[in-house]
Amino acid sequence: MNLIIDQGNSITKMALFRAGRLQNVYFYPKWDSTTVIDFLDAHEVDAAIFSTVTEYDPQAIAILQQRLPYFLKFDHSSELPIKIGYATPETLGLDRIAAVVGAAMQCPDKAVLIVDAGTCVTYDLLTADGTFAGGNIAPGIRLRLRAMHEHTGKLPLIDDAGETPEIGFSTETAMRAGAVLGVAYEIEGYIARLNKVYPDLFVFLTGGDALKLAAKIKSRIFVDENLVLTGLNRILQENAKI
Incomplete structure (x- = not known):
């Protein structure tokens, strides 16, 4: 499954997609490395993308990079279909x-x-x-x-x-x-x-x-x-x- 992480100013959404279809959305007022570890332990994830509009926990990003076959930190250099x-x-x-x-x-x-x-x-x-x-x-x-x-x-x-x-x-x-x-x-x-x-x-x-x-x-x-x-x-x- 694909893991989508959308970090906003007040809340972070973590969503799971399978074959292009949204399965579940989870909401976290606090998002850090502990959140990531617990989530990955509970779900089978093949690839993930992280997008943020604010400061983030670099340790959480490091864990995603280490544990997943593919991880993308979305930025302005990422490829787009538009x-x-x-x-x-x-x-x-x-x-x-x-x-x-x-x-x-x-x-x-x-x-x-x-x-x-x-x-x-x-x-x-x-x-x-x-x-x-x-x-x-x-x-x-x-x-x-x-x-x-x-x-x-x-x-x-x-x-x-x-x-x-x-x-x-x-x-x-x-x-x-x-x-x-x-x-x-x-x-x-x-x-x-x-x-x-x-x-x-x-x-x-x-x-x-x-x-x-x-x-x-x-x-x-x-x-x-x-x-x-x-x-x-x-x-x-x-x-x-x-």
């Missing part, structure tokens, strides 16, 4: 690349908008010829709520979970609706504008806030919370030739 049209590819987030690869697998020869809603919201465009054309980055729901609290004198720091009316009836609901619906309407705006250029545009919504936002979006979208994992597995296959 073309990169970004002017500064070395600055492009690896999670963004993986999400686009995951979308390309499911929609070959199609223009695709990939919206990844997490700490930030990224909007990435894949053209029909398989080129990552570029994208935009905006603050996510919790960043918007935190910014309102930190850059004003009286607005409280609130949680994104809770009642989200169309029009707020209290300071808390006004802030939450402004943040959540602001992102949802922003997504719909991107879809509407890009549909004028790409009439057959497919739209994927992924990331930690995908389900929360999907309920607020009226445009046709495809929710895939595991798009990055699927893309990382495809990148592993491309590099390991498996």
Whole structure:
């Protein structure tokens, strides 16, 4: 089986793929060498890929390299099944690349908008010829709520979970609706504008806030919370030739 390790800012996902199909996803708030040893002792793994957006435990990487027949630490020199049209590819987030690869697998020869809603919201465009054309980055729901609290004198720091009316009836609901619906309407705006250029545009919504936002979006979208994992597995296959 293939082991996919996606280390984010707050949580690490470890996923198992067999013959290109996702089997299980495991979540770890703390990821280190002990986590890796316990996981490898419990599962039969043939190859692995590691992708991170933050600092990581080098001992964990060393264990993966020692114990597995094939291990790839994903970086900007890794082979990709798509073309990169970004002017500064070395600055492009690896999670963004993986999400686009995951979308390309499911929609070959199609223009695709990939919206990844997490700490930030990224909007990435894949053209029909398989080129990552570029994208935009905006603050996510919790960043918007935190910014309102930190850059004003009286607005409280609130949680994104809770009642989200169309029009707020209290300071808390006004802030939450402004943040959540602001992102949802922003997504719909991107879809509407890009549909004028790409009439057959497919739209994927992924990331930690995908389900929360999907309920607020009226445009046709495809929710895939595991798009990055699927893309990382495809990148592993491309590099390991498996």
